Amino acid sequence: MHSCRAVERDIRVPGDLPQPPAATFGTWNVFAGLVRDATYEEDGSMNPASRLHETQGTPEPPRNPGGSGVVMGDSTRKRYSVSGSQQNQRERHSDDELPIAFVGTYPPQRCGIATFTRDLSDAVISANEKVRATVLAMTDAGSTYEHAERVRFEIRQGVRGDYLRAADFVNYSDTRIVSVQHEYGVFGGKDGAYVLDFLDELRKPSIATLHTVLDRPTASQRLIVQKMSERCECLVVMSHLAIDLLEKSYDISPERTRLIPHGIPDMRADERDLNKAKFGVTGRRVLLTFGLLSPSKGIEVVIRALPKLVAEFPDLIYLVVGATHPEIVRRVGEEYRLSLKREVESLGLRDHVVFRDQFVDNDELRSYLQAADIYLTPYWNEEQITSGTLAYAMGSGAAPVSTPYWYAKELLAEGRGHLFGFGDVDGLCDALRSLVKDPMEMEKSQRSAYAFARQMIWPKVGEDYVDLIQLALREAVVPEAPALLTRSIPELRLDHLVRMTDDTGLLQHAAFSVPDRRFGYCVDDNARGLLAALLAQRVIGLGETRQLITTYLSYLHHSQCEDGDFRNFMDFRRNLDREPGSEDCVGRALWALGLAVELAPDEGHRLLAKRMFDRSMTLPLTFGPRGSALAILGLDTYLRSDRDNKLALETMESLAAGLIRRFDEEADETWRWFEPDLAYKNAVLPLALFTFSKRTGDKTALRVARDSLAFLEEICFTGEHLQLVGNAGWHVRGGVPSIVDEQPIDASAFVLAFGAAYDSTGDLRYMARMRQSFEWFLGANRLGLSLYDFSTAGCHDGLELSGVNENQGAESLVSFLIALLAMLGLASDELGSEQAETDAARTD
Missing domain, CATH: 1.50.10.10 (Glycosyltransferase)
Incomplete structure (x- = not known):
């Protein structure tokens, strides 16, 4: 096995970063709330949807009774199959091009992985002019998407044959390497096992980004990640702890992993007042939480801490931005949100808590982030290995306050934020009070978080991925085709x-x-x-x-x-x-x-x-x-x-x-x-x-x-x-x-x-x-x-x-x-x- 750690970039505060001006802000694309901050994500597994097809923004073709995939190019439809002649007829890339295929969900789907896949593909294109990106998009149940031209295939999550046909499409294209976004709930099969069918059939090098690494995986979860490590050139993770967990719980050597931080937009930290005016909160100190709402978010802990704080600091306002998680809506409707609103009313906090119950686009999300003075992640789940919301908030210059889940402890170490215990209302009061009553402490926390997050902006992350891709291509060994395939499971048809x-x-x-x-x-x-x-x-x-x-x-x-x-x-x-x-x-x-x-x-x-x-x-x-x-x-x-x-x-x-x-x-x-x-x-x-x-x-x-x-x-x-x-x-x-x-x-x-x-x-x-x-x-x-x-x-x-x-x-x-x-x-x-x-x- 080759090593992919040689070019690892340590996450640290660069000494030569310019200090941002004193200001305030807070939160990324609301869809990113799916990055493992709730136990409900796995229950809300995405289901398969429309037909596997290549598309240029065209609607899905009629169902093929035989169950094979359908390729669509412009207005011409044809059956898709793989043959030697197809390989000879495929479009050839020049030596100056670096065609990369990305596998994951993709906008307009509303989830954190979709946003990440789009932003990552944009970032590697910006980092190297030779890159040409295509996307194989996972699709969910009963939906038809008007995808961007970059999306060339849609893979129905629960249809196993689609993974094989998607691999064939990549094999007979000019793609040089594949980047897979791995998260529970994205791929079909028990614990997402169908991703292995894709990787088994793939004849191109690949890397996989692990958005969740579990401390106590089941036997099948452990085996799937181990097999991914064997089939991929490298596994990318977003925290040092993830590397340790892979070694301890999966028996995967650190030499098989690479640390690249979660990417975030490049945001200014000096436009807080301007963005507060957009939301009618000029002159108020803004607390913010965003993401898909579910009981694991711990919003009630913040609400219960507010009465003491607003008595002392009446200008405080808490913005809760994001729609309720779709799986929660399916199971119990808006019960959690309504319970929070009832608690707000009973505590007399109507003027201090605002719920924004909808998805917001990227521009509006940035405005919320850049309006926040303090960003809160009061989550209940300790075993959370990444959080795009926290990373985005730090990149906007908000002072981060969080419960000590794993990713937060790593990101907020060395005084880059404040931690309080799970469900600890008094501890949260103390943390917020120390910031609100002391402007110098607030500014110090905001500057420290912002400076640390500068190494996480997408232009830098894009460069890191390009470096890794080029290393993987130099060291890759293209796998041989399997001697025998036993995958004969038909498509589910009713x-x-x-x-x-x-x-x-x-x-x-x-x-x-x-x-x-x-x-x-x-x-x-x-x-x-x-x-x-x-x-x-x-x-x-x-x-x-x-x-x-x-x-x-x-x-x-x-x-x-x-x-x-x-x-x-x-x-x-x-x-x-x-x-x-x-x-x-x-x-x-x-x-x-x-x-x-x-x-x-x-x-x-x-x-x-x-x-x-x-x-x-x-x-x-x-x-x-x-x-x-x-x-x-x-x-x-x-x-x-x-x-x-x-x-x-x-x-x-x-x-x-x-x-x-x-x-x-x-x-x-x-x-x-x-x-x-x-x-x-x-x-x-x-x-x-x-x-x-x-x-x-x-x-x-x-x-x-x-x-x-x-x-x-x-x-x-x-x-x-x-x-x-x-x-x-x-x-x-x-x-x-x-x-x-x-x-x-x-x-x-x-x-x-x-x-x-x-x-x-x-x-x-x-x-x-x-x-x-x-x-x-x-x-x-x-x-x-x-x-x-x-x-x-x-x-x-x-x-x-x-x-x-x-x-x-x-x-x-x-x-x-x-x-x-x-x-x-x-x-x-x-x-x-x-x-x-x-x-x-x-x-x-």
């Missing part, structure tokens, strides 16, 4: 699900690919549909899923009885069957409702789902094995939103104990199973016990889960492909497994079970089996036939003796979708794939 759904619910059956109305609806399928739609909204957003979620939840609501039981079947004329549903029906409904309590798109949906779940909890849940397993999955999802619900946890424990008891009573050395036969969706039983063990730490449940899944693996895998127990005869103890009519619902259960096993144990062999189970849908099966229909986005109803069942009903479709969504959520089925595939043939 075409057939929409086709099978009317305003009542999801129809049970199809005649070929056409909905068959004769058989009506059932709770089983609508519960499965609700599960799939809820999971899909995290990948493709609410645009395609909101109405489906509403329809399926409404069907379940209509089918539930007053005692919490369900009437499973309804004919096409909307007549409900009078017979109560099966145990599986109730268990599956609980699973869907539990997930709806957590993930439904608005409070009304979540409250209804919770009421329905609680009503069913009054039933005597004395289920058989599969009903118990499904109910355990529902209780687990429910407990994610109501962790302290003792009834739910006790019920879950009772059902799990029942499964373990059945296993102990039935299993022996040759038949390690819960029943005397293997029937349908067998793998849901170990899935439930893996889930229970993960929540409770129950080692017995983990042992039984592993043992029973290993038994299924012995029966149902021949080599590297899955061969399910057919439902025409099943597999009776001592007999031979049926191979007639293998069912998609069984394959889907295997995908989920192996995924849960991997999640519980970290054993890469389970990851390989999960992938092989999913590939049953795509032709890795007994007949070598694909059950997934790429033309309709439906799934055939089964694998018969010599062919596929031609019908594409709801159960098969939703089973496929749930399995696909599980694969899309996997950390990365390529991580450690060599080891996983080697181990897959072994037995424990």
Whole structure:
């Protein structure tokens, strides 16, 4: 490994910097509030949106049914594919040019990474006239952007194939190096693992800027960053602490990192009075906080400190600038902002606190910054490794006051600002009082912050990146193409699900690919549909899923009885069957409702789902094995939103104990199973016990889960492909497994079970089996036939003796979708794939 530290520029106060005139100011682009200053950022992960396409500011082309990317250039559209001739035909750069591709979000998207990507690309262009910048922009759910000409590709966050096609586009362009902006919530896959697909396929050198470095990463987070370090020439970080954390928590040598500070605009520090006049606060001392509003910002701490201060300094005014974080709005609306306003009123601070509830453009943001005397970051989260807001404020000449999160402690060391404890109202009062009552102290703090920040202005940061890029190009070793690519996961498409759904619910059956109305609806399928739609909204957003979620939840609501039981079947004329549903029906409904309590798109949906779940909890849940397993999955999802619900946890424990008891009573050395036969969706039983063990730490449940899944693996895998127990005869103890009519619902259960096993144990062999189970849908099966229909986005109803069942009903479709969504959520089925595939043939 080469070193990229040789040209590191230390962050320090230059001795020859001119001292700025005494003045006052405060805050950068409001979108930059996303730079890891709230735990909500990860919950508000950006979802994929419009089609991968090259654009010159033109609208998105129509969807390509085959799922391939579409290139758009000027007014001419054509299919995009990679070929040798394309490489010869590409535009060649001259020796005097330095084409660089930047990967990240990009304006007009409203987030800090988008602003950073634009400002960084501008800065390197300004730093070196040879640079020619292009951007591959990540896109969010349901949005169409009028991007600048610099954006040549859009990558849908949750569509894995887009990352490969984007890499191909770069490979066959004249780009010499790629700069990736890495932040949680930007890239798709679990913990953003899809970025590795892009880097694996890339045949050009790359560097990656890490906007967040975690002190205690999960196993997958750690592995992803390690793999990025292996694939990139260098990792760029913005603080010394980030280098230490990468060495301590990720085992990444400091020689693989480079410190370049967060860039900021070049602002004057002597126009405070002029900018105060713009906002009607002339003659007042201005405190400022800006960024996307969320509870982690700690604004209430400042509000509670103000009564004592304004009694002593009545000219103080506190400006809170920025819209509420979109994820907070989605989950709870403006509850936090309204609570702050109520507190302002109750404390009599109406004349001293002003909320600016909107996004502001760059020019207006600069004006706010340059109007502030003191800038405040009263954040609650200690483990924040960067803060663009604090860097911007220092660059404007405001005196910084902050809680001691990691980045603030580093930036404000050596007297460059004032720190106070998390939630410490009295400590904040003291810090502000020391500045406000002593103009000399205020001026000293402002000068010190401004002088330090001069080395962070974009022209200097742009030069640093150009130096690093040129070093990386000199030392780069272009990776070889992989011998084999196993990435065969289709794009998520809901075409057939929409086709099978009317305003009542999801129809049970199809005649070929056409909905068959004769058989009506059932709770089983609508519960499965609700599960799939809820999971899909995290990948493709609410645009395609909101109405489906509403329809399926409404069907379940209509089918539930007053005692919490369900009437499973309804004919096409909307007549409900009078017979109560099966145990599986109730268990599956609980699973869907539990997930709806957590993930439904608005409070009304979540409250209804919770009421329905609680009503069913009054039933005597004395289920058989599969009903118990499904109910355990529902209780687990429910407990994610109501962790302290003792009834739910006790019920879950009772059902799990029942499964373990059945296993102990039935299993022996040759038949390690819960029943005397293997029937349908067998793998849901170990899935439930893996889930229970993960929540409770129950080692017995983990042992039984592993043992029973290993038994299924012995029966149902021949080599590297899955061969399910057919439902025409099943597999009776001592007999031979049926191979007639293998069912998609069984394959889907295997995908989920192996995924849960991997999640519980970290054993890469389970990851390989999960992938092989999913590939049953795509032709890795007994007949070598694909059950997934790429033309309709439906799934055939089964694998018969010599062919596929031609019908594409709801159960098969939703089973496929749930399995696909599980694969899309996997950390990365390529991580450690060599080891996983080697181990897959072994037995424990």
